[in-house]
Amino acid sequence: MGTNLLERTDFSDLPEPARGKVRDIFDLGDMLVLVTTDRISAYDSILPNGIPGKGIVLNRISEFWFNKTGDLIKNHLITTDVDDFPHEFHKYANELEGRSMLVKKTRPLEIECIVRGYLSGSGWNEYKDTGTVCGIKLTEGLLESSKLESPVFTPSTKAVEGDHDENISFETACGIIGEELAEKVRDISINIYNMARDYAIDKGIIIADTKFEFGIEEETGELILIDEVLTPDSSRFWPVEDYEAGRGQKSFDKQFVRDYLNSINWDRTPPAPELPADIVSKTKEKYESMIGYLLNV
Ligand SMILES: Nc1ncnc2c1ncn2[C@@H]1O[C@H](COP(=O)(O)OP(=O)(O)O)[C@@H](O)[C@H]1O
Numbered sequence: 001m002g003t004n005l006l007e008r009t010d011f012s013d014l015p016e017p018a019r020g021k022v023r024d025i026f027d028l029g030d031m032l033v034l035v036t037t038d039r040i041s042a043y044d045s046i047l048p049n050g051i052p053g054k055g056i057v058l059n060r061i062s063e064f065w066f067n068k069t070g071d072l073i074k075n076h077l078i079t080t081d082v083d084d085f086p087h088e089f090h091k092y093a094n095e096l097e098g099r100s101m102l103v104k105k106t107r108p109l110e111i112e113c114i115v116r117g118y119l120s121g122s123g124w125n126e127y128k129d130t131g132t133v134c135g136i137k138l139t140e141g142l143l144e145s146s147k148l149e150s151p152v153f154t155p156s157t158k159a160v161e162g163d164h165d166e167n168i169s170f171e172t173a174c175g176i177i178g179e180e181l182a183e184k185v186r187d188i189s190i191n192i193y194n195m196a197r198d199y200a201i202d203k204g205i206i207i208a209d210t211k212f213e214f215g216i217e218e219e220t221g222e223l224i225l226i227d228e229v230l231t232p233d234s235s236r237f238w239p240v241e242d243y244e245a246g247r248g249q250k251s252f253d254k255q256f257v258r259d260y261l262n263s264i265n266w267d268r269t270p271p272a273p274e275l276p277a278d279i280v281s282k283t284k285e286k287y288e289s290m291i292g293y294l295l296n297v
């Protein structure tokens with residue numbers, strides 16, 4: 001596995017990409033080149049230093065799931081082979097290989113499709129107060145990290161830069177994208193989650209929850225799966241062997257980073273502090289062992 005560090009692309013003769021928290025996005029009109037960098041965020045801030053090879057792990061996991069979900073829904077992936085990218089990208093093959101995808105550009109739906117199989121994060125906070133998650137009434141007596149009887153679809157709005165996503169009810173989601181489409185993405189999201197959860201648990205990983213994005217393909221009007229799929233950046237991954245309801249769980253990948261930031265009492269206001277070398281290398285090992293478990297590589 002190549003683990004050269006790429007914190008941001010700097011391709012001087014290509015148009016400047018849009019930069020998300022983790023990905024650099026080159027807009028080719030009807031297609032995009034998504035480059036997964038080694039940037040890492042914690043507590044909603046991008047940290048000053050990256051984790052070498054993290055982007056490669058994430059890109060590979062997404063590619064794996066795009067292939068595995070192909071019979072449930074079409075997706076945006078065209079190729080991960082840089083030789084098949086438009087020619088102007090070829091001279092950057094060294095940086096791009098293993099961490100980039102050529103995808104169909106879509107009109108993204110204006111909601112994020114979250115599925116929760118376990119009670120954690122904002123879902124747990126809401127349940128503690130009201131017994132509901134995104135307005136859905138759950139059984140009484142659940143604990144933090146409890147497994148839900150059946151997974152729930154808990155959409156959120158897409159926050160504009162710097163803002164936090166906001167959980168919304170299914171009815172509100174229907175108001176934003178229309179009832180028919182909302183029902184469709186709800187059902188597909190739950191089907192994908194169920195399949196992935198069952199796959200991952202056998203590999204020692206609990207996928208507690210995850211976020212999908214869908215878009216409408218311009219030329220066909222078809223609904224397709226976009227963005228990244230079932231990565232540790234878009235999901236909560238917990239190690240099965242440490243799992244116990246009634247408390248928060250250690251994340252499979254970012255735990256060293258979060259523990260370190262807590263140990264120095266960072267108040268979570270940006271800018272985030274630099275990570276020491278041993279935290280970077282331990283986190284790098286975590287990502288590598290995680291993909292080993294998940295994909296048997
Ligand atoms: N096929 C696609 N068509 C259009 N937009 C897409 C597609 N796939 C992903 N995106 C968008 O590209 C961005 C990915 O970059 P990312 O680093 O994840 O950004 P963010 O910080 O917003 O999560 C997201 O805004 C996502 O909605």
Ligand SMILES: [Mg+2]
Binds near residue numbers: 020
């Ligand atoms: Mg994203």
